[in-house]
Amino acid sequence: MIERRIASEVLARLGETPALALLGPRQVGKTTLALEIGETRPSIYLDLESDADRARLSEPELYLATHEDELVILDEVHRMPDLFQILRGIIDRGRRKGLRTGRFLLLGSASIDLLRQSGESLAGRISYLEMRPIDALEVPAADVELLWARGGFPDSFLASSDRLSQRWRQDFIRTYLERDVPMLGPRIPAETLRRFWTMLAHHQSGLLNAAEFARGLGIDNKTVAIWLDLLVDLLLVRRLQPWHSNSGKRLVKSPRIYVRDSGLVHTLLGLATSEDVLGHPVAGASWEGFVIETLIATAPEGTEAHFYRTAAGAEIDLLLTLPGGKLWAVEVKRSLSPKVERGFHHACADLSPQRRIVVYPGSEAYPLSDGIEVMSLRDAGQALLAEHRA
Known part of the structure; x- marks a missing residue:
């Protein structure tokens, strides 16, 4: 395993904001990093390219309400753009209950669509990080x-x-x-x-x-x-x-x-x-x-x-x-x-x-x-x- 420098920044942001969007091209290691983070805390992983996982979110508010004390990792989130408006309400209700940070980790392979969709619905509730390919300081x-x-x-x-x-x-x-x-x-x-x-x-x-x-x-x-x-x-x-x-x-x-x-x-x-x-x-x-x-x-x-x-x-x-x-x-x-x-x-x-x-x-x-x-x-x-x- 190659230790990725961005991992510490992801953890820091999850401790500061309700939602974090981790953006990067496919196969750059976003899912691997997210699953490693998920193993350190109560979490659930959903791959939105999977028909089975998308079916779980047919009633997203009901489903996500049962996981409000866990980190919800949503992979390829740009596949369900309508989800962003729903996440806004869930985040706001959670804040009133004292659930202010580390609610959602959103993984996306495209920048502009994800930024536009989440920017309309999650302003002030989301932080962004770009995960790049391995660089020269991450290898011997x-x-x-x-x-x-x-x-x-x-x-x-x-x-x-x-x-x-x-x-x-x-x-x-x-x-x-x-x-x-x-x-x-x-x-x-x-x-x-x-x-x-x-x-x-x-x-x-x-x-x-x-x-x-x-x-x-x-x-x-x-x-x-x-x-x-x-x-x-x-x-x-x-x-x-x-x-x-x-x-x-x-x-x-x-x-x-x-x-x-x-x-x-x-x-x-x-x-x-x-x-x-x-x-x-x-x-x-x-x-x-x-x-x-x-x-x-x-x-x-x-x-x-x-x-x-x-x-x-x-x-x-x-x-x-x-x-x-x-x-x-x-x-x-x-x-x-x-x-x-x-x-x-x-x-x-x-x-x-x-x-x-x-x-x-x-x-x-x-x-x-x-x-x-x-x-x-x-x-x-x-x-x-x-x-x-x-």
């Missing part, structure tokens, strides 16, 4: 390269061979295309959406050019935007927004696009092993996305993530605005002897960040000129975790 240092190659979904990372890991990811992609997307989003031919997802992998870390995607797929720009929104809402793709300021600089305004899990990037491109990845042009962009996902996952709550790029060539791969306004500038290099380009120096001169970090695949931390720190991904993540406690 020696396994970081394997994690990058296979991605952070537990069954993919823990597979007994590269072949089985690749097969698991292929099945995962197929399931999303043939089952989950039709259920949660517009009707899109599976093969066409696969081509789009693969194009995104080829353009990993690139600026969004909707017209280019539209030409390649024979669709219009508006359809590209709808499909991209869907993959973002399913927590499979990240749109990293550009930094905006009133500095008078001509800033790039298009977001950067990343397939969030590096293992899915590699499988979409037909790369099964670490050697395959290292010999492919996507290696640098894939490593960049892997680093960015880990640093966003370890950053304090409330941190905002952007990239910075001007028309003159000043550029920062990841700009983190921590609570309190601290700016961290992060450059990502896939080299054991990283060199910092002038664009990073110019960007730091524009923004004066508190910390200037170059993340590389080595293990030794050392300083460069102009206050730049070179460090491993694990060290950079640990530095961000330390900000939680600062």
Whole structure:
């Protein structure tokens, strides 16, 4: 078992709020974590993709009233959106009885639908957490390269061979295309959406050019935007927004696009092993996305993530605005002897960040000129975790 860092936060939130929504893509470990928590207290688990469990909730108020002293875990809760209005009344009646925290743990595989449904009915009664794939601080240092190659979904990372890991990811992609997307989003031919997802992998870390995607797929720009929104809402793709300021600089305004899990990037491109990845042009962009996902996952709550790029060539791969306004500038290099380009120096001169970090695949931390720190991904993540406690 891999101990997930989010577990302590889930327990803390359950002690503070009546309902907690734990969001994340399928197979990321939400159910496993929820069942582990359920074993520590009186609880009941209902899988709303199961006909039998949905039948139990044919009269939800009556059924849930018999379990008001237990933690009720509702898996794939977006399958029963009408439930949210009922939960509101149950939570409010419970509060009058002194039952104020730890009533419901809601698990969902899509962000936007769940947020909209629960936001309408459970405002002030629910907290949200995103459970991401395993990151570089949740595995031993020696396994970081394997994690990058296979991605952070537990069954993919823990597979007994590269072949089985690749097969698991292929099945995962197929399931999303043939089952989950039709259920949660517009009707899109599976093969066409696969081509789009693969194009995104080829353009990993690139600026969004909707017209280019539209030409390649024979669709219009508006359809590209709808499909991209869907993959973002399913927590499979990240749109990293550009930094905006009133500095008078001509800033790039298009977001950067990343397939969030590096293992899915590699499988979409037909790369099964670490050697395959290292010999492919996507290696640098894939490593960049892997680093960015880990640093966003370890950053304090409330941190905002952007990239910075001007028309003159000043550029920062990841700009983190921590609570309190601290700016961290992060450059990502896939080299054991990283060199910092002038664009990073110019960007730091524009923004004066508190910390200037170059993340590389080595293990030794050392300083460069102009206050730049070179460090491993694990060290950079640990530095961000330390900000939680600062």
